[in-house]
Amino acid sequence: MAFAHRLPVEVLALIFRVCFPSNLPEPSTDLASAIFTSAPCNISQVCSRWRTVALSLPALWAQWFVSIRNATSRDVWKLVGILRTWRDRSRVEPLSAFIAVAPGIGFEEQLKLGGDAKEAIEALFDLVYELEPRWCRMNLSIDAPSSFIRGSTRCLEPTKLTHLQELHVSAYPRYEMPSCNIRFFALRATPPAFCSLRTLVLTNDKSSKMLSPSLTRQCLVILHHAPQLETFEVTLVSPISDENFPNFPVVPAPSLRRLVLDVCEQPARGFACKFILDHLIAPALEKLIIKSKHSDGIAEEAYETCGFVSDFLSRSRPPLTELTLCMAMTQKKLMAILRQLPYLTVLHLGVNLFNALLKEGSKDALCPGLQRLKFPVSAIEYLRPSSRTGLYSG
Numbered sequence: 001m002a003f004a005h006r007l008p009v010e011v012l013a014l015i016f017r018v019c020f021p022s023n024l025p026e027p028s029t030d031l032a033s034a035i036f037t038s039a040p041c042n043i044s045q046v047c048s049r050w051r052t053v054a055l056s057l058p059a060l061w062a063q064w065f066v067s068i069r070n071a072t073s074r075d076v077w078k079l080v081g082i083l084r085t086w087r088d089r090s091r092v093e094p095l096s097a098f099i100a101v102a103p104g105i106g107f108e109e110q111l112k113l114g115g116d117a118k119e120a121i122e123a124l125f126d127l128v129y130e131l132e133p134r135w136c137r138m139n140l141s142i143d144a145p146s147s148f149i150r151g152s153t154r155c156l157e158p159t160k161l162t163h164l165q166e167l168h169v170s171a172y173p174r175y176e177m178p179s180c181n182i183r184f185f186a187l188r189a190t191p192p193a194f195c196s197l198r199t200l201v202l203t204n205d206k207s208s209k210m211l212s213p214s215l216t217r218q219c220l221v222i223l224h225h226a227p228q229l230e231t232f233e234v235t236l237v238s239p240i241s242d243e244n245f246p247n248f249p250v251v252p253a254p255s256l257r258r259l260v261l262d263v264c265e266q267p268a269r270g271f272a273c274k275f276i277l278d279h280l281i282a283p284a285l286e287k288l289i290i291k292s293k294h295s296d297g298i299a300e301e302a303y304e305t306c307g308f309v310s311d312f313l314s315r316s317r318p319p320l321t322e323l324t325l326c327m328a329m330t331q332k333k334l335m336a337i338l339r340q341l342p343y344l345t346v347l348h349l350g351v352n353l354f355n356a357l358l359k360e361g362s363k364d365a366l367c368p369g370l371q372r373l374k375f376p377v378s379a380i381e382y383l384r385p386s387s388r389t390g391l392y393s394g
Helices: 010-017 030-034 048-055 058-062 073-090 105-115 116-130 206-224 272-278 300-305 310-315 328-338 350-359 377-382
Strands: 063-071 095-103 135-142 153-155 166-169 174-176 197-204 231-237 258-266 287-294 324-325 345-351 372-374
Touching: 010 058, 030 063, 048 058, 058 073, 063 073, 073 095, 073 116, 073 166, 095 116, 105 116, 105 258, 116 206, 166 206, 174 206, 197 206, 197 328, 206 231, 206 272, 231 272, 258 272, 272 310, 310 328, 328 350, 345 350
Parallel strands: 063 095, 095 135, 135 166, 153 174, 166 197, 197 231, 231 258, 258 287, 287 324, 324 345, 345 372
Antiparallel strands: none
16 A cells, blocks of 8 residues: 555644645636645545545635636636535634636626626625634735626624735725724724734735825724734735825734735835834834835936835834835935844845945944845946945954
């Protein structure tokens, strides 16, 4: 008998649990391939013993990782049927659902007309929403116009989401807090709600870039209701100014340790990176990554607001150990930023900032505990031994 068939059930169960991806898989145009060549289905098809073991483990069937593109209404109905089977097999296990559906050509027109296409997407929403009390990790992304679909905006009910540890926010569906008018609400009046939430991720693409400001504000509201949040990641295409909410309150994030802001096509004023850092206090932050790109021709104007990173650090006073800064406008304030980071051990700079460091840096200005300095290969020509910068020490 082969060694794999002699493994105890307990060992097989441990092996099966690590067969799943940690995030969305690569999109497939073939639903059958996406389902049956990945866990849990590929595990259950190896042999009768493995199938018996797999079916006896409800936790395996509570891991939903599916990404399909060019989907038809028939594909969506098939997906709903498969997920219903997995739901029944998973019993009451906490649910991790990473589902992305990108409809094919003609699907949007079918949605406008209603009928089968619209019902298929709504059935998918209904299935996921009925399992809301079991949500543990949730990433649901449907690339379809929200105005034609019931359920494309979901009001989160914190009393049901006691197991939620990771939430991904995208254009569709939209998540909102109950009884909250974001223009007039007061954060201090609302008690924390998501006591288990540890990771919040905001993403969009070019097709939904006009929604970036409202998505950003909604995420900050959710963050306020998550006192144990440790990771906040923002990856946006955000060309829209966000200057219509001057009185938006500052959000405390007492447990936040990792903050990632990767935003492109930003305007000169009211851009997403600045809005988030201006309205956030993170006294426990250990890792900060900022990659900011502005639209062509307006980057110079944005230099007028270059102090917002330094202001955020002054306000939060975090024990930051790792900083990635790829944002040309902050080069005038680079030394002011570094002087506030006595515990910094890893520094990653973009080309312009690295040049600013060589030009303005001194041994005293650099962080005393710095162990690693990373910079783009294109900046290598600027490296020369210099007693003034002291970059080669250590």
